[in-house]
């Protein structure tokens with residue numbers, strides 16, 4: 177039995193906005209589930225319905241086999257951490273962490289013990305007497321997590337807890353939160369719009385777009401076999417190149433692009449979208465134009481990142497107007513002056529095909 181399950185969950189706000197449209201997925205005990213998608217796709221609404229802060233207008237929300245749709249938030253045995261942390265400014269760190277236990281009227285010894293344990297776990301013991309305004313963003317974040325931990329909930333619900341932190345701190349906290357979650361063995365539903373957080377933290381990822389679930393799977397599934405062109409584009413940085421073209425005689429053809437595609441995929445004679453990740457190009461062995469399994473385009477930008485370099489080519493075949501090629505090393509491509517025509521080979525077994533109309537994987 178899954179520990180947390182959403183079955184065709186819907187939310188229509190009273191102004192008729194359909195924020196969540198039939199979302200289903202489930203988590204086993206102790207799994208880390210990331211809900212990811214662009215701003216406004218329904219992530220927070222979904223999380224708030226699980227927390228009981230919004231009423232679902234359709235479907236079932238199950239926790240440990242029990243339908244919780246009609247339970248009050250306090251009776252659902254979940255703990256939520258918000259993006260802005262929602263700490264009480266007039267209370268100390270210790271009092272903030274203790275808050276859920278205090279309102280439950282737990283014994284003072286229990287409260288002291290649990291606060292101490294949580295503070296140790298989060299390395300904030302020295303901060304217990306401070307007020308929130310005397311803390312850095314990262315420290316506030318820990319206090320908010322501490323407050324969730326002491327409740328010992330069945331499920332953690334985190335809504336973009338790292339989005340207010342700077343990049344370096346975010347990367348550190350990412351690893352810390354994941355480690356903490358595994359150590360506590362608590363089921364986690366974690367909302368983010370950041371594809372790096374989704375890929376690195378999730379045991380499974382649910383990708384939302386416009387209130388619909390595009391795909392639910394492991395990071396490996398989502399990355400290697402994206403179910404839709406939306407998922408293909410959303411996860412991975414730089415994003416997958418999406419090229420619009422036509423298949424004839426087993427060859428996908430678009431402006432400056434010729435790629436052989438397997439005859440078994442049933443794409444002969446069709447307009448399709450071909451997806452190629454920036455890292456799935458190789459150096460072309462021949463400089464002859466119009467060759468099979470190559471792409472070409474005029475170089476408009478070189479981005480040396482250190483370990484890798486991104487080459488941005490102008491291409492009318494690409495939906496974005498650009499093809500990004502990512503290579504190991506510091507500007508490793510010869511004759512890569514801006515404005516020159518560059519040609520790269522495509523590893524045909526790495527090409528993803530999508531239906532032009534539905535965006536679905538073929």
Ligand SMILES: Nc1ncnc2c1ncn2[C@@H]1O[C@H](COP(=O)(O)OP(=O)(O)O)[C@@H](O)[C@H]1O
Nearest residue numbers: 189191193195214215216217218219220221222
């Ligand atoms: N309280 C509300 N009343 C009406 N519409 C809302 C409310 N909260 C969110 N929405 C709408 O629902 C959609 C999803 O919002 P939200 O779940 O906050 O998205 P996300 O967290 O993915 O950015 C958006 O179009 C948003 O404008």
Ligand SMILES: [Mg+2]
Nearest residue numbers: 216219220221
């Ligand atoms: Mg949100």
